[in-house]
Amino acid sequence: MSGRPNKSMAPDVKEEQRVIVEPSDWELVRKCQTGDVGAFQELAAKYYQKVFMVILGILNHREDALEIAQETFYRAFRKIREFRGGSTFYTWLYRIAVNQCIDFQRRQRRAPAEVREAIDELLYERGEHGTDPYDALEGKEVMSRLLAALNDLTPDHKAVIVLRAVEGLSYKEISEILGCSEGTVMSRLHYARKKLQEKLAHFL
Amino acid sequence: MTMDCESVRRTLGAWLDGEVSEKESREIRAHVEACPSCRAERSRLERLQFVLRAALEEGASKVTFESFWHGIERRISQGRVRHREFWDWLRPVILPRRLAWVIPVTVVCVLAVLFAEQFFFGLGWGPRSNVAAVESIDGHGFNLALLRESETKTTVIWLFEDEEEDEPAPEAASTDASL
Numbered sequence: 005m006s007g008r009p010n011k012s013m014a015p016d017v018k019e020e021q022r023v024i025v026e027p028s029d030w031e032l033v034r035k036c037q038t039g040d041v042g043a044f045q046e047l048a049a050k051y052y053q054k055v056f057m058v059i060l061g062i063l064n065h066r067e068d069a070l071e072i073a074q075e076t077f078y079r080a081f082r083k084i085r086e087f088r089g090g091s092t093f094y095t096w097l098y099r100i101a102v103n104q105c106i107d108f109q110r111r112q113r114r115a116p117a118e119v120r121e122a123i124d125e126l127l128y129e130r131g132e133h134g135t136d137p138y139d140a141l142e143g144k145e146v147m148s149r150l151l152a153a154l155n156d157l158t159p160d161h162k163a164v165i166v167l168r169a170v171e172g173l174s175y176k177e178i179s180e181i182l183g184c185s186e187g188t189v190m191s192r193l194h195y196a197r198k199k200l201q202e203k204l205a206h207f208l
Numbered sequence: 209m210t211m212d213c214e215s216v217r218r219t220l221g222a223w224l225d226g227e228v229s230e231k232e233s234r235e236i237r238a239h240v241e242a243c244p245s246c247r248a249e250r251s252r253l254e255r256l257q258f259v260l261r262a263a264l265e266e267g268a269s270k271v272t273f274e275s276f277w278h279g280i281e282r283r284i285s286q287g288r289v290r291h292r293e294f295w296d297w298l299r300p301v302i303l304p305r306r307l308a309w310v311i312p313v314t315v316v317c318v319l320a321v322l323f324a325e326q327f328f329f330g331l332g333w334g335p336r337s338n339v340a341a342v343e344s345i346d347g348h349g350f351n352l353a354l355l356r357e358s359e360t361k362t363t364v365i366w367l368f369e370d371e372e373e374d375e376p377a378p379e380a381a382s383t384d385a386s387l
Binding site: 012041045049050052053054056057058060061066069070073074075077080081146147150151154165166168169170174175190193194197200201204206207208 | 226244256262276283299
């Protein structure tokens with residue numbers, strides 16, 4: 005692997021979109037720094053789903069993920085005066101989210117059975133809510149196995165694969181969030197994908 | 209086909225992520241188009257990415273912003289209450305109501321000490337300057353005058369009678385005296 009990444013070849017590049025989005029983020033951040041809760045609400049509305057998805061991917065438990073996602077935004081609100089725009093707002097936000105997840109997992113070692121229950125609960129809820137959009141892909145089974153397989157990864161491996169899947173972040177952005185090199189991001193992604201593929205061999 | 213299957217598979221994920229150089233990208237693309245096995249691997253990786261994203265999106269779709277924001281807003285207001293409670297607790301500790309007189313009394317005491325230096329300049333604090341002071345006592349015709357000068361620490365005492373009124377020194381000194 006050498007040379008600069010070829011963004012033009014990327015299947016799902018979102019750089020242009022980010023460039024458009026960023027200035028308004030900065031304006032909202034500046035308002036938040038003066039204590040404007042309304043501006044923070046706008047930022048939260050924009051990013052809450054993706055932050056929640058990342059946290060759900062790492063924690064694998066909906067209630068905990070919701071709690072940690074809300075705590076992430078609360079901490080971001082408290083610390084927003086320290087944000088100087090050295091990175092993009094969402095990179096900064098994801099860094100808080102991932103750190104929150106890692107701290108949470110250190111505090112609370114969830115037993116595998118509980119994770120299993122959480123997946124079952126999620127699947128049950130999906131069944132209750134009618135049409136399953138992933139039936140064509142044997143959705144329930146794949147999803148169940150995927151979540152279980154994700155749970156076997158370390159938090160660092162989960163974080164890279166989830167950040168890449170949810171937001172399509174570049175390796176550079178992921179490395180900034182996790183505080184590691186781009187090479188480490190690449191090798192962790194390769195390892196995580198390989199593990200997930202092994203676990204889901206019959207479904208992919 | 210310049211790359212072998214093993215090296216292509218090692219970089220296939222990075223290629224799909226758009227994280228390889230243009231030259232590598234061309235080589236991988238050429239290999240994948242020609243190799244059914246690597247093409248299948250590419251499909252599996254894309255499918256994995258799709259299923260993972262779909263699973264997480266599905267999990268997140270049931271969370272409405274209203275309920276999510278409510279949890280953040282509750283934390284913000286609780287944080288503000290905690291902050292206010294902390295100050296409400298700290299204020300009486302650093303300034304209890306029954307000791308409210310302490311601050312004005314302290315200010316008065318400090319000012320008094322500073323002013324005292326003007327009168328008792330031998331105490332050794334306050335600004336250093338050469339000050340001369342004259343004190344006199346009228347003793348029914350036998351008078352006593354005292355001149356003190358701070359820089360040279362000189363004290364001059366005059367004893368004189370009323371008849372000597374025309375003596376200029378004590379009179380002149382007494383015009384600047386601080387008694």
